[in-house]
Amino acid sequence: MKNLSANDSESGKSKIPVAEGLFHLPSSAEDKPYLIAAKCTQCGYISFPKIPVCPHCAVQDTMEEIHLSGRGKIDSFTIVWSTLPGFEAPSVQSLIKLEEGITIWSLMTGCEASEEALEIGMDVELVIGKVKEDQDHQIVSYQFKPVKNV
Amino acid sequence: MRDVAIVGVGMTRFGKFLDRSPQDLGLEAVWNAIEDANVPMNKIQVAYVGNALGPQLNELKGTIGQHILTNAGFQKIPITNVENACSSGSSALRLACLEVASGNYDMALALGVEKMYTGDSAKAAAAMASGTPYAKLGFTFVAEYALNLKKWMKKNAVTVEHFAKVVVKNTSNGSLNPYAQFRKPLTIEEVLNSRLIANPLTLYMCSSMADGAAAALVCPKSLARKYSSKPLVEVAACELTSGSFPYPGKAPESTTSRTAKIAYEKAGIGPEDVNVAEVHDAMAPAELKIYEELGFCQEGQGGRMIDEGRTTLSGVIPVNPSGGLAAKGHPVGATGLAQIAEVVWQLRGEAGERQVSNAKVGLTQNQGGLVRGDNGACTVTILKR
Numbered sequence: 001m002k003n004l005s006a007n008d009s010e011s012g013k014s015k016i017p018v019a020e021g022l023f024h025l026p027s028s029a030e031d032k033p034y035l036i037a038a039k040c041t042q043c044g045y046i047s048f049p050k051i052p053v054c055p056h057c058a059v060q061d062t063m064e065e066i067h068l069s070g071r072g073k074i075d076s077f078t079i080v081w082s083t084l085p086g087f088e089a090p091s092v093q094s095l096i097k098l099e100e101g102i103t104i105w106s107l108m109t110g111c112e113a114s115e116e117a118l119e120i121g122m123d124v125e126l127v128i129g130k131v132k133e134d135q136d137h138q139i140v141s142y143q144f145k146p147v148k149n150v
Numbered sequence: 151m152r153d154v155a156i157v158g159v160g161m162t163r164f165g166k167f168l169d170r171s172p173q174d175l176g177l178e179a180v181w182n183a184i185e186d187a188n189v190p191m192n193k194i195q196v197a198y199v200g201n202a203l204g205p206q207l208n209e210l211k212g213t214i215g216q217h218i219l220t221n222a223g224f225q226k227i228p229i230t231n232v233e234n235a236c237s238s239g240s241s242a243l244r245l246a247c248l249e250v251a252s253g254n255y256d257m258a259l260a261l262g263v264e265k266m267y268t269g270d271s272a273k274a275a276a277a278m279a280s281g282t283p284y285a286k287l288g289f290t291f292v293a294e295y296a297l298n299l300k301k302w303m304k305k306n307a308v309t310v311e312h313f314a315k316v317v318v319k320n321t322s323n324g325s326l327n328p329y330a331q332f333r334k335p336l337t338i339e340e341v342l343n344s345r346l347i348a349n350p351l352t353l354y355m356c357s358s359m360a361d362g363a364a365a366a367l368v369c370p371k372s373l374a375r376k377y378s379s380k381p382l383v384e385v386a387a388c389e390l391t392s393g394s395f396p397y398p399g400k401a402p403e404s405t406t407s408r409t410a411k412i413a414y415e416k417a418g419i420g421p422e423d424v425n426v427a428e429v430h431d432a433m434a435p436a437e438l439k440i441y442e443e444l445g446f447c448q449e450g451q452g453g454r455m456i457d458e459g460r461t462t463l464s465g466v467i468p469v470n471p472s473g474g475l476a477a478k479g480h481p482v483g484a485t486g487l488a489q490i491a492e493v494v495w496q497l498r499g500e501a502g503e504r505q506v507s508n509a510k511v512g513l514t515q516n517q518g519g520l521v522r523g524d525n526g527a528c529t530v531t532i533l534k535r
């Protein structure tokens with residue numbers, strides 16, 4: 001069974017984020033990653049990725065940037081055998097219900113790509129890891145991995 | 151607003167046609183519709199052309215509708231290109247209907263075209279995913295369906311056998327449809343044993359890409375008789391909505407349910423009155439959920455619908471008599487109008503071997519795109535004779 005590794009420090013290529021404004025890419029071991037979201041100061045609605053206008057209040061200037069904890073539980077997951085060019089197969093795609101109450105789409109890492117290795121409700125945490133490579137870079141994105149219960 | 155009728159429909163066969171261009175496909179569908187309607191071509195006053203992936207996959211990157219229709223003999227009329235992902239075709243129809251209903255024009259054309267086979271299937275897959283910013287993170291549409299269907303299966307005690315039965319039904323219907331890309335009926339075993347794409351979805355549960363075009367001509371109901379002696383098919387509703395933002399703690403509302411509710415109200419017709427439907431089975435198992443969302447059964451009864459054969463050609467509410475996207479293939483921009491063509495044929499009694507009995511009210515549901523976790527667009531059209 002294939003293991004999806006959360007450790008991708010070996011290649012020596014420099015890391016670039018897959019997209020700007022989605023997550024904080026740590027620059028050292030002490031620097032923690034987080035997801036960048038927006039929260040409505042009027043109604044509390046949280047959006048990830050962040051958006052400038054709250055669709056529920058429908059007025060401008062109520063959304064402010066917040067950082068999500070990166071802790072959550074698996075809401076659904078699927079082993080994906082047919083992936084887009086450049087992405088690993090099999091891989092695991094998931095819906096993660098975050099502590100803050102919102103559910104987001106994510107790739108999974110740090111686990112076997114198998115139905116048996118994961119379950120709905122399993123505790124997961126945010127990691128920033130490689131999703132693909134080009135000639136000079138590791139392209140990194142936010143992903144979630146199972147929390148190892150010690 | 152004036153009552154609107156579909157006076158003619160036409161389509162190409164869906165399939166892999168490496169030697170055919172979008173212009174060539176579009177021309178065939180448009181002239182099939184013109185001949186079906188018995189309307190002189192110079193009576194067509196306005197056109198809307200649905201196409202989604204042309205700018206990424208085809209040589210022509212813009213004004214595709216003008217290129218297709220100029221090639222088909224048109225000049226001077228207003229032509230507008232419509233891109234709403236997989237629901238581009240039905241979105242084009244809606245605009246054509248509004249032109250006629252408003253009194254702006256008396257004869258409007260809606261055309262949907264897509265040319266997906268280019269010899270590079272990876273390019274087509276990337277193009278399909280490119281409508282969402284998540285594509286560069288590794289997101290795929292099949293996985294999105296799988297994630298949601300998996301949750302839904304668990305909640306409603308639906309199994310992969312239920313999923314396979316939808317494919318068996320649709321490919322059986324498709325074997326009777328000369329316009330379908332795939333004419334071979336599949337068995338439950340063949341569906342379940344085909345390779346996994348994203349658990350629990352197997353290859354045969356996922357619609358294939360295709361090349362193809364479909365068209366419809368709409369005019370005021372009062373004018374339709376002037377041209378065509380075929381049974382009159384009226385557009386009772388043709389509604390479009392976009393997605394919504396789920397608010398934590400509140401049940402998310404499906405775009406299909408929302409759009410259907412608006413369409414039923416506008417048409418003054420309920421789900422119990424619908425005799426035949428073509429729905430968006432881009433992943434065939436989603437059809438079960440769509441039964442519930444359209445009100446063809448109670449919530450949680452989708453699996454039972456297929457177990458009891460209620461949606462087969464001879465069932466109480468036949469769904470996807472054409473074979474659906476599962477058998478026809480899914481030429482993105484053409485799909486919505488091919489659904490319309492099928493329902494028009496069914497209502498007129500012209501559907502040949504796959505004809506359902508005595509259908510008076512037909513419905514199509516066509517959805518497209520993924521924007522912030524919900525469909526980018528969803529249309530529900532209700533036709534009656």
Ligand SMILES: [Zn+2]
Pocket residue numbers: 040041042043044045054055056057058062
């Ligand atoms: Zn708000």
